[in-house]
Amino acid sequence: MRNDVITVALPKGALFEESLRFFKNKGLTFLESDLSSRRLFFFDESQRFKFLIVRPWDIPSYIESGAADLGIAGLDVLIEQDSKVIRLMNLKFGYCRLAIASPDSSMKLQNGISLATKYVHSASRYFLAKDIKVALIKLHGAIELAPLTGLSDMVCDLVATGKTMKAHGLSIIETIFESTAYLISNNASFRVYYDAICRIVEEECL
Amino acid sequence: MLNLNNFGVNDFLFSDSMELYATISKPFSELVGYYGYDRIRVPMLSYFEPLRVGMSDDLKRWSIQFSDKLGEQLVLRFDHTISIAHYVANTPNERRKKFFYVDPVYRFSEKDVEIYQAGLEYIDLPPVEGEFEILKIVIELLTSFNIENFYIDIGYAPYLNKLEDRVKNAVLVQDYSTLSLKEIRGKAEVISEFEELKFFYERLKKGGYDKFIFFNKGVVGSHDYYTGIIFKVYVKGLPDALIVGGRYDGILSKFGANNLACGFAINMNLFQKYLMKREQGLIEK
Numbered sequence: 001m002r003n004d005v006i007t008v009a010l011p012k013g014a015l016f017e018e019s020l021r022f023f024k025n026k027g028l029t030f031l032e033s034d035l036s037s038r039r040l041f042f043f044d045e046s047q048r049f050k051f052l053i054v055r056p057w058d059i060p061s062y063i064e065s066g067a068a069d070l071g072i073a074g075l076d077v078l079i080e081q082d083s084k085v086i087r088l089m090n091l092k093f094g095y096c097r098l099a100i101a102s103p104d105s106s107m108k109l110q111n112g113i114s115l116a117t118k119y120v121h122s123a124s125r126y127f128l129a130k131d132i133k134v135a136l137i138k139l140h141g142a143i144e145l146a147p148l149t150g151l152s153d154m155v156c157d158l159v160a161t162g163k164t165m166k167a168h169g170l171s172i173i174e175t176i177f178e179s180t181a182y183l184i185s186n187n188a189s190f191r192v193y194y195d196a197i198c199r200i201v202e203e204e205c206l
Numbered sequence: 207m208l209n210l211n212n213f214g215v216n217d218f219l220f221s222d223s224m225e226l227y228a229t230i231s232k233p234f235s236e237l238v239g240y241y242g243y244d245r246i247r248v249p250m251l252s253y254f255e256p257l258r259v260g261m262s263d264d265l266k267r268w269s270i271q272f273s274d275k276l277g278e279q280l281v282l283r284f285d286h287t288i289s290i291a292h293y294v295a296n297t298p299n300e301r302r303k304k305f306f307y308v309d310p311v312y313r314f315s316e317k318d319v320e321i322y323q324a325g326l327e328y329i330d331l332p333p334v335e336g337e338f339e340i341l342k343i344v345i346e347l348l349t350s351f352n353i354e355n356f357y358i359d360i361g362y363a364p365y366l367n368k369l370e371d372r373v374k375n376a377v378l379v380q381d382y383s384t385l386s387l388k389e390i391r392g393k394a395e396v397i398s399e400f401e402e403l404k405f406f407y408e409r410l411k412k413g414g415y416d417k418f419i420f421f422n423k424g425v426v427g428s429h430d431y432y433t434g435i436i437f438k439v440y441v442k443g444l445p446d447a448l449i450v451g452g453r454y455d456g457i458l459s460k461f462g463a464n465n466l467a468c469g470f471a472i473n474m475n476l477f478q479k480y481l482m483k484r485e486q487g488l489i490e491k
Contacts, residue, residue, distance in 0.1 A: 090384075188444055194420075197387070
């Protein structure tokens with residue numbers, strides 16, 4: 001039991017550096033050669049933790065299946081995917097909000113509008129609760145392009161600073177929810193590695 | 207396009223996986239037989255209406271229903287507990303109180319639509335001693351398979367109702383970020399406000415089983431029928447709970463009976479996967 005390796009899935013991209021820093025702040029050290037290699041996984045120097053570098057949207061799958069014990073994921077992804085994981089800690093970085101934006105700031109949310117989004121699940125739940133019937137168009141990126149090209153009336157997308165929206169002439173109409181990065185765990189791993197998890201969450205050092 | 211082959215049912219060759227099922231169901235049947243449980247087989251096909259009052263909305267959504275030629279709704283066996291509660295409530299002459307089962311159930315909720323379940327129900331159990339027996343069986347079963355890395359998390363249904371809404375909602379979605387882990391999960395200190403649980407823990411201690419047990423305020427049943435303890439058993443190497451059980455007096459009262467009842471179900475699909483992984487050396491000791 002003592003020598004068990006805990007597998008941690010870290011999000012590739014914007015959240016990666018701060019996610020790694022979280023573990024460095026807990027006292028883990030890394031070899032520069034491990035971090036700079038192009039490998040998709042690496043260990044900390046003590047070899048107690050194995051880190052996987054995974055696309056942010058894939059993190060919940062790794063955790064739910066138990067392929068990773070712990071992970072860091074945006075709340076937006078957890079809500080969108082309805083992930084059955086344990087949320088251990090709000091890490092407070094990676095702030096953004098899921099917002100609805102339109103080229104015309106006076107445009108109202110009403111029956112019949114079309115909306116381009118990557119967050120189909122969150123958007124449909126939101127409109128269902130408001131009892132507004134909208135047409136959702138699932139896109140995987142460059143959402144801002146949709147209203148400019150006539151693909152949709154509005155967009156529903158993540159906004160951090162609002163600059164991208166502004167640059168494409170979109171104004172924010174409503175916020176669906178706010179999101180930051182969370183430390184999450186698999187249901188069984190939470191029990192198996194409970195002592196280590198308590199140290200990560202409630203104490204400074206591992 | 208809808209794939210009509212791949213929706214969560216599988217072909218099994220007896221010399222492969224079914225043999226593994228037998229390696230689970232046989233020792234299980236022998237063990238619970240020793241404790242006096244009788245095997246029950248509830249029908250695979252029932253009318254929906256008589257069972258309906260016992261079912262949660264989730265179970266109604268998950269169950270597989272169709273209608274007969276007169277338009278009456280039929281349902282495939284979706285669960286054992288509710289059917290057994292229905293049997294007990296409608297069979298006042300039945301003197302036996304201990305039942306076990308080994309049969310598949312059908313639901314649209316999980317990866318597998320066909321889930322093999324082995325489990326038991328204890329009706330009119332003596333409080334504390336009855337629940338102790340049930341956990342003892344769980345622990346004896348797992349240790350007979352040389353499984354040592356398992357954790358039994360026990361929640362308590364009345365506890366959830368005492369929580370303020372903010373905490374209750376957080377617990378239900380397993381968001382512990384605003385709560386203190388050590389207040390949620392631990393040993394005796396977590397249950398200090400519940401006398402009846404303290405007796406139970408003392409009994410487990412006396413039996414020498416307390417090392418496997420954690421009280422966890424975050425354990426809630428996926429069915430809303432639990433009325434007392436709810437337990438989930440996690441095994442190292444499996445992503446989710448292998449065994450789920452608890453007290454569910456409430457269902458029997460929905461069928462008009464006034465009995466205490468407690469039981470558990472083992473997800474045999476998961477158990478079989480575990481044994482296969484272990485055979486392949488994929489599970490560390």
